[in-house]
Structure formats: C-alpha cells, structure tokens
Amino acid sequence: MFSRQADPLRQLSERLGQASFAQVLQLPGVSGAVRVSIQPHEAGVPASVATVAKKLSGTCALQVVYDKYDSNAKPYNYTFEIPVTRFQAVISAFRRNKFDGLDDEPNLPLTGADIWLVERGAGTFRHDVVLSPQSAGGNHREIVLAIQQHLAEATRRLNI
Numbered sequence: 800m801f802s803r804q805a806d807p808l809r810q811l812s813e814r815l816g817q818a819s820f821a822q823v824l825q826l827p828g829v830s831g832a833v834r835v836s837i838q839p840h841e842a843g844v845p846a847s848v849a850t851v852a853k854k855l856s857g858t859c860a861l862q863v864v865y866d867k868y869d870s871n872a873k874p875y876n877y878t879f880e881i882p883v884t885r886f887q888a889v890i891s892a893f894r895r896n897k898f899d900g901l902d903d904e905p906n907l908p909l910t911g912a913d914i915w916l917v918e919r920g921a922g923t924f925r926h927d928v929v930l931s932p933q934s935a936g937g938n939h940r941e942i943v944l945a946i947q948q949h950l951a952e953a954t955r956r957l958n959i
Contacts, residue, residue, distance in 0.1 A: 807838070808836040808838060808914065808915075808916035808929070809836070809916065811836050811838065811846050811848060811866070812834070812836055812848045814866070815848055815864045815866060815874045816864075816874065817848055817850065817862075817864060820832070820834050820850075820918045820920060820925060820927075821920075821925060823850055823852055823920075824920045824921065824922065824923070824925065826852070828854045828855045828856060829852045829853070829854060829855075830853050830854065830855050830921060831852075831853045831886075831890070831919075831920065831921040832850060832851060832852040832853065832918075832919070832920055832921075833850070833851050833886070833889055833890075833893075833917070833918065833919050833946075833950070834848065834849065834850045834851075834916075834917070834918040835848075835849045835915055835916070835917050835918075835946055835950070835953045835954065836848045836849075836915065836916040836918075837849075837913060837914075837915050837954065838913065838914045838915075839913045839956065840910065840911055840912055840913055840914075844956050844957070845865045845866040845867065845875075845957055846865070846866040847863060847864065847865045847866065847953075847957075848863070848864050849861060849862070849863040849864075849950065849952070849953030849954075850862050851881065851886055851889075851950060851953070853883060853886050857883055858880065858883065859880070859881045859882070859883050859885070859886045860878055860879070860880055860881070861878070861879045861880075861881050861950065861952055861953065862876070862877070862878045862879075863876075863877045863878075863879075863952055863953060863955070864876045864877075865957050875957065877952075879952050881950075881952075885949045885950065886949075888945070888948075888949045889945050889946065889949045889950060890919070892941060892942065892944075892945030892949070893919055893942065893945065895941070896938040896941040896942055896945075897938055898917075898919060898926065898928065898938075898942060899919070899926045901926075901928045901938055901939065901942075902928070903928055903929040903930065904928070904929065904930035904931060904934070904935055904939045906934070907929065907930070907931055907934070908931055908933070908934050911933075912931040912932075912933040912934060913931060913932055913933065914929065914930075914931055915929070915930050915931065915932060915943075916928075916929050917929075917930065917942060917946070928942065930942065930943065932947075932954075
C-alpha cells in the first residue's frame with residue numbers, strides 16, 4: 800500500500816538526490832532492498848534515508864544519506880558493506896510479522912515523535928508502511944526492533 804502519509808517521506812529521498820525505491824529495485828544485480836526514511840521530530844537532527852540493497856553476487860551495501868539544513872550544502876552520505884546475513888535477518892523478521900500485508904500504523908502521533916517510512920521490495924513487488932518507533936505496537940513494533948537490531952546504521956542520528 801502506498802499511502803498519502805508516505806508521500807512527504809518519499810519526497811525526502813528525491814530531495815536528497817536518491818533514486819526512487821522502484822529505481823533501486825531495477826538496478827542491475829539487485830535482488831531485493833529495504834529503505835528506511837526517517838523524519839525526526841527534534842530540531843537539529845536531520846532527516847535521513849537509508850537504503851540496503853542485496854545483490855545477486857551475495858553482497859549487501861547500505862547507503863545512509865542525511866539532510867543538511869544549509870540548502871547550498873550537499874547531504875552527508877555514508878556507505879557500509881554489511882553481511883548478507885543481516886539483510887536476511889531483517890527480511891525474516893518482516894515475514895514473521897507479515898510486513899507485506901501491514902497497513903500504516905494506526906493513530907500515528909502528529910507531533911513529538913519520529914515518523915518512519917519503511918519500504919521493502921524485490922523485482923516489481925514493493926510495499927511500504929508508515930510508523931513511529933515511539934508509539935508502534937504489535938507487528939509494527941517488531942519491524943522497528945528488527946531494523947534497530949540488524950540495520951543499526953540506518954537509524955543513527957546526526958546532530959548538526
């Protein structure tokens with residue numbers, strides 16, 4: 800499901816010069832990907848987009864891009880090679896918690912909480928869920944915990 804709540808977070812990746820999630824999935828050799836776009840609620844903490852792509856070659860790269868408040872500056876951009884087992888652990892947690900059938904978190908807080916857009920895809924299949932790590936419960940909470948445990952680099956905060 801691609802909800803309207805996801806649109807501002809999807810535009811964040813465009814603003815940071817990132818390929819759309821659909822484009823990432825179509826890159827040569829990519830067999831699957833997960834993207835986490837984070838809009839923090841605290842001043843001085845930049846928004847971020849983290850994309851991990853699994854290659855057919857059996858490698859995984861995690862790219863994390865942080866926004867900058869100076870419109871003339873380039874975003875901070877970091878790339879990490881990660882073990883494919885970490886990607887697989889996240890995908891396994893997504894399956895256990897029925898990510899592909901989840902709707903956005905109900906009753907998302909309007910203020911005072913970070914908002915995440917979590918996307919998963921392979922080939923032409925894509926699904927996304929909007930949630931808040933501070934208020935998520937049930938399967939949504941398990942998705943947050945899987946990302947925090949296995950893709951910790953994706954959720955690190957920068958203070959600028």
